Every structure is written in C-alpha cells, then in structure tokens.
Amino acid sequence: MYDIIGDVHGEAATLQHMLLSLGYIEGEEGYFHPERKAVFVGDYVDRGPHIFETLRIIREMVTAGNAFAIVGNHELNVLTYYTKDNDGLFLKGHNLKNKTQIKKTYEEFKLDKVKRKSYLKWLRSLPLYLELDGFRVVHACWDQEAIELLKKENPENCLSKEFLRKINFERGKVFDAAMLLLKGREFAFPDNLVLKDDYGFKRSAYRIKWWEPMNGKSFDEISFGNRFRLPQYTIPSQLYFDIPLYSEDEYPVFFGHYCLGDKAGVVRSNLCCVDGCIANDGVFVAYRWDNTLPLSQKNIVSVKKVKKSLVK
Numbered sequence: 001m002y003d004i005i006g007d008v009h010g011e012a013a014t015l016q017h018m019l020l021s022l023g024y025i026e027g028e029e030g031y032f033h034p035e036r037k038a039v040f041v042g043d044y045v046d047r048g049p050h051i052f053e054t055l056r057i058i059r060e061m062v063t064a065g066n067a068f069a070i071v072g073n074h075e076l077n078v079l080t081y082y083t084k085d086n087d088g089l090f091l092k093g094h095n096l097k098n099k100t101q102i103k104k105t106y107e108e109f110k111l112d113k114v115k116r117k118s119y120l121k122w123l124r125s126l127p128l129y130l131e132l133d134g135f136r137v138v139h140a141c142w143d144q145e146a147i148e149l150l151k152k153e154n155p156e157n158c159l160s161k162e163f164l165r166k167i168n169f170e171r172g173k174v175f176d177a178a179m180l181l182l183k184g185r186e187f188a189f190p191d192n193l194v195l196k197d198d199y200g201f202k203r204s205a206y207r208i209k210w211w212e213p214m215n216g217k218s219f220d221e222i223s224f225g226n227r228f229r230l231p232q233y234t235i236p237s238q239l240y241f242d243i244p245l246y247s248e249d250e251y252p253v254f255f256g257h258y259c260l261g262d263k264a265g266v267v268r269s270n271l272c273c274v275d276g277c278i279a280n281d282g283v284f285v286a287y288r289w290d291n292t293l294p295l296s297q298k299n300i301v302s303v304k305k306v307k308k309s310l311v312k
C-alpha cells in the first residue's frame with residue numbers, strides 16, 4: 001500500500017510530522033513503514049525554510065526503496081536555472097523574475113555547492129510521471145497523448161541535462177508535453193485581464209481543469225486552484241480548445257500543484273489533488289491509498305504547519 005504525499009516546498013519539519021503521523025519510523029536509512037511506501041508528487045524546493053533537509057529526507061527514502069518521488073514544476077525551474085545549454089548559457093536566464101522564483105532554494109544552495117550538485121544530480125534522475133499498482137501519479141496533469149509522446153521521446157522518463165537542453169532548444173511538441181504534465185492546463189484571461197502571481201509578476205492565464213472538455217462551460221466553471229472568481233458567462237466557442245475527457249473508468253490519478261488549502265483531496269471518484277498549500281498558510285495533505293475506488297475523503301490525512309526549527 002501507498003501514501004501519496006503532497007507538495008512539501010521546504011517544510012521539512014512538517015514533512016517529518018506527517019511521516020510520523022502516518023506511522024513511518026525513522027531508521028538508519030531514513031524513514032520507512034513496515035507495510036507501506038510513500039509517493040511524493042513533486043515540488044520539494046522553493047518557498048519553505050528547509051530545502052536541503054527536505055531533499056535529504058526524501059532522497060534517503062527513495063534510495064532505500066521506501067518511497068517514490070516525481071518532479072514538479074519547481075524542480076524544473078531549479079534544474080533549468082542551474083543547467084547550461086551547449087553555448088554555455090543558462091537554460092533559464094538569471095534575471096530578477098527567475099531569481100525571485102527560486103530565491104529560497106538559491107539561498108540554501110549557495111551555502112554548499114557540493115551538496116547542491118549532488119541534489120541537482122538526483123533531481124535529474126526523478127520521473128515526470130509514475131504508473132504504480134492500479135494508480136497514476138503526476139505533478140499537475142495526466143494527459144495520455146503527452147505521456148505517449150514522452151515515452152517515445154524521453155524513454156528514461158527524467159529531466160536529464162540532454163533532455164532539458166533538447167526541449168529548451170526545440171520548444172516543440174515534446175517541450176509542450178513536459179510542461180503540460182508539470183504545470184497543467186492554463187487558459188488566457190478574458191478581455192486581457194491581467195493579475196499578479198504570488199511574487200508580484202504579471203500573469204495572463206489561469207489554471208483550469210484538465211480532465212473535462214470546456215464546451216458549454218463558463219470561465220469560472222473551468223477554473224481550478226485559483227484564488228479568484230472568473231466571469232460566469234459561457235466561453236465563446238471561438239476560444240475553445242480541445243481538452244480530452246479523463247474518464248471515470250480510468251485509473252485513479254494523484255497529483256499536487258494546485259495549492260487547494262483545506263479543499264485539497266478527492267476531486268472526483270478517480271482524481272485526487274494532495275496539494276494543501278502548506279508553504280502559503282495552508283495544510284499538508286496525504287492520501288492513504290488502500291486499493292479501493294471510488295476515492296474517499298476519509299483517506300485524507302491533513303496536518304498543520306510545524307513551525308519549530310529542525311531538531312537535527
């Protein structure tokens with residue numbers, strides 16, 4: 001059995017508290033559970049106070065075979081920030097916006113370059129999506145077509161330097177497929193409405209449901225994981241784009257990314273978002289998978305932020 005654990009974002013003390021609450025024990029090779037394995041949905045870095053410690057806990061568990069971990073968009077940001085292209089330029093320019101996004105990670109990483117290198121190497125080895133016994137895991141969006149393309153074009157299923165350089169250079173379909181999995185689907189705001197993100201930078205699109213078509217829905221109905229309301233009039237058909245239906249008969253998908261606060265949990269009978277937005281005054285969420293469908297909110301475990309500094 002598995003426990004699927006939401007976005008950690010450097011909240012290592014809260015992560016430890018969650019693992020203990022779920023019955024994990026700290027052993028010589030890190031945390032483990034006698035009967036269960038943990039599955040982490042990505043976004044270990046940025047925002048919170050203990051990035052190295054978070055990475056240490058998760059890497060130990062993965063290395064010992066007690067957990068699985070995939071990458072999120074924040075790992076992608078950090079990896080592209082520290083990876084150079086074939087001309088020696090960083091894949092993600094070191095400008096104010098990009099620096100601000102990874103600020104917390106950057107501040108810890110600059111203190112220990114050996115550790116930084118070692119964790120970056122490990123992050124490059126993590127998968128973009130997972131298919132385990134009867135369920136699927138991805139950071140933001142499960143899209144079968146994108147996954148089929150990635151299976152063909154990136155059979156290693158990780159963000160290796162070569163793969164990052166290639167997609168960054170081409171900016172083609174494979175790049176789009178990887179972005180879809182890690183960032184989800186977004187839709188442009190109506191009427192050039194512009195909002196600012198958490199860091200104060202402009203945003204011109206909002207996050208939408210990736211599992212059902214938008215035909216006949218309003219701007220507000222398709223919104224998912226946004227803290228603002230959108231117009232309630234029907235989206236004009238000229239603006240539609242094609243979103244495939246993720247049917248209720250398909251394998252359950254567990255994902256993070258959407259910062260749902262206390263609304264985190266079961267979204268539909270076979271969909272569950274475990275991101276409770278812990279780094280932004282939310283909660284830290286896990287789902288105890290027991291091989292049964294429909295998914296149930298009873299299997300959600302939620303803990304509050306542990307503010308104390310780490311014991312170690």
Ligand SMILES: [Mn+2]
Nearest residue numbers: 043072073257
């Ligand atoms: Mn995310």
